[in-house]
Amino acid sequence: MGYVVLGYVVAFAALAAYAARLLVRGRSLSRTLPPEERTWR
Amino acid sequence: MSAGTGNRTTRVVGLAALASSALVVVLGLWVTPPDVTQGDLVRLIYVHPAVSTWAFAAFGITALASLLYLAPRTRSQRWDMIAGASAEIGVVFCALSLATGSIWGRPAWGVWWTWDARLTLTALLCALFLGYLALRRTGGAIEARSKRSAVAGVMFALVVPVDHYATQWWRTLHQANTLLRTDPLIHGEQLWTMLASFLSFGLIFAWMLIHRFRLEQLEVRLESEGLAMALEARRAEGAPQPPDAVAAGVSVEARP
Amino acid sequence: MWRDAALVAGKDLRIELRSRVAINQVAPFAVIVLVLFGFALEPDRGFLTTAAPGLFWIAVVFCALLAVQRSFAVEASDSAKDSLRMSGLDPAGIFLGKAGAVGLELVALEVLLVAGIVVLYGTTLQGGTLLLAAAVAATVGLAACGTLYGALSAGLRVRETLLPLLILPVVAPVLLGATRAWEVALGQSADNGWQWVILLTVFAVIYVTVGVLAFGTLLEEA
Numbered sequence: 001m002g003y004v005v006l007g008y009v010v011a012f013a014a015l016a017a018y019a020a021r022l023l024v025r026g027r028s029l030s031r032t033l034p035p036e037e038r039t040w041r
Numbered sequence: 042m043s044a045g046t047g048n049r050t051t052r053v054v055g056l057a058a059l060a061s062s063a064l065v066v067v068l069g070l071w072v073t074p075p076d077v078t079q080g081d082l083v084r085l086i087y088v089h090p091a092v093s094t095w096a097f098a099a100f101g102i103t104a105l106a107s108l109l110y111l112a113p114r115t116r117s118q119r120w121d122m123i124a125g126a127s128a129e130i131g132v133v134f135c136a137l138s139l140a141t142g143s144i145w146g147r148p149a150w151g152v153w154w155t156w157d158a159r160l161t162l163t164a165l166l167c168a169l170f171l172g173y174l175a176l177r178r179t180g181g182a183i184e185a186r187s188k189r190s191a192v193a194g195v196m197f198a199l200v201v202p203v204d205h206y207a208t209q210w211w212r213t214l215h216q217a218n219t220l221l222r223t224d225p226l227i228h229g230e231q232l233w234t235m236l237a238s239f240l241s242f243g244l245i246f247a248w249m250l251i252h253r254f255r256l257e258q259l260e261v262r263l264e265s266e267g268l269a270m271a272l273e274a275r276r277a278e279g280a281p282q283p284p285d286a287v288a289a290g291v292s293v294e295a296r297p
Numbered sequence: 298m299w300r301d302a303a304l305v306a307g308k309d310l311r312i313e314l315r316s317r318v319a320i321n322q323v324a325p326f327a328v329i330v331l332v333l334f335g336f337a338l339e340p341d342r343g344f345l346t347t348a349a350p351g352l353f354w355i356a357v358v359f360c361a362l363l364a365v366q367r368s369f370a371v372e373a374s375d376s377a378k379d380s381l382r383m384s385g386l387d388p389a390g391i392f393l394g395k396a397g398a399v400g401l402e403l404v405a406l407e408v409l410l411v412a413g414i415v416v417l418y419g420t421t422l423q424g425g426t427l428l429l430a431a432a433v434a435a436t437v438g439l440a441a442c443g444t445l446y447g448a449l450s451a452g453l454r455v456r457e458t459l460l461p462l463l464i465l466p467v468v469a470p471v472l473l474g475a476t477r478a479w480e481v482a483l484g485q486s487a488d489n490g491w492q493w494v495i496l497l498t499v500f501a502v503i504y505v506t507v508g509v510l511a512f513g514t515l516l517e518e519a
């Protein structure tokens with residue numbers, strides 16, 4: 001069962017970390033560019 | 042207003058992803074019964090196959106987007122950006138697939154790695170993806186880079202079926218014991234939970250793809266901006282400038 | 298197209314004969330690789346003989362890498378690439394020519410390597426047809442594939458490290474297939490060797506086709 005939990009933890013932790021990296025990078029890049037560049041608002 | 046790559050769509054998708062993931066975790070770890078043959082280990086069936094499938098899907102998206110970029114009628118920078126975004130997420134999912142497969146294998150067969158057909162194929166896929174991403178970072182003219190990457194993307198896609206058969210024939214002809222991931226007849230709660238896991242990881246994938254795509258748009262914009270500014274600075278250097286104006290990066294007479 | 302191919306192949310081979318890079322550097326490299334395998338692995342004759350097909354094809358893949366690097370290095374000097382593009386030669390022909398030259402060099406190296414494994418690993422050659430068929434299919438695939446990716450990374454500053462990263466995973470099925478086919482041919486395994494030859498042929502056909510179709514695009518963007 002320990003391995004199972006390890007599997008779940010590894011999977012979701014890795015995804016969360018990557019997601020966080022995406023959000024942080026997105027925020028920092030948007031700051032350097034004018035708002036008109038963002039076509040998704 | 043929050044600056045970033047999010048908007049209402051991503052928030053909706055994100056919330057759905059979180060909710061469904063939570064559901065899968067609860068179902069997977071508690072509600073569903075342990076398997077007759079595999080015991081509690083079967084619970085990883087609610088993580089590994091879905092992650093693996095979406096890794097391959099990401100690859101397919103990259104290949105398709107590359108093709109669309111190359112076709113003259115549909116050529117657009119968007120496709121190249123989607124290809125790149127999908128590839129990066131694909132690497133993440135691929136690596137996870139290998140990790141979870143490995144974690145599954147350890148208690149089941151006592152080893153961290155078996156040269157199982159599908160696991161090997163996934164490893165190959167990961168390597169291909171990494172090469173593709175390295176190619177994308179080679180810098181230079183954006184359009185040339187996009188074209189290079191797109192050609193590579195299509196070529197990789199063509200080799201995947203060959204890889205599939207190669208690994209399949211390799212391991213089925215030599216191994217006496219059965220392959221791990223022949224899912225036993227799953228039914229009832231196990232089936233529903235597994236389907237739910239495909240959905241939740243799909244939502245996670247979609248959310249990531251949208252964000253990464255927008256990030257790519259920003260990065261490309263920044264790159265061309267940087268290029269434009271460098272060009273301006275170079276032009277400004279040509280004409281005689283007061284030193285402080287040059288330092289401020291402002292070109293006075295050199296505007297064409 | 299074929300005329301242009303012969304022209305380009307002839308040019309590449311002539312450059313090779315004059316500079317003797319393959320003879321002086323790649324060939325010794327190939328033999329050294331075989332020897333190093335002997336050092337790294339159990340020199341017990343039995344084991345090396347069993348591993349011979351695999352080790353052979355790994356050595357061939359490494360040689361292919363070098364041959365491809367060389368093939369495009371000669372173009373990089375004096376911006377030969379641009380003159381190649383503007384020469385009016387059919388890009389498909391250029392592709393076939395370059396790939397052909399690489400392929401021929403590989404064949405020569407393979408002959409050398411076969412001698413190597415016979416001497417160093419105690420391999421007894423047999424199963425000629427299968428052996429040859431697999432080798433031809435594999436070599437064509439390696440040459441075509443290598444030339445394509447070589448063109449992709451030509452002119453990039455990180456070319457030397459990028460090319461292996463791109464090519465090696467892609468030629469994995471060739472390594473797999475060629476090794477398995479040779480194991481059958483050499484009597485080390487009771488498998489369907491011709492099945493692997495088909496796989497190798499499919500791979501080769503795919504890459505030759507893509508090369509003929511796409512080489513023009515690759516040459517375009519400087």
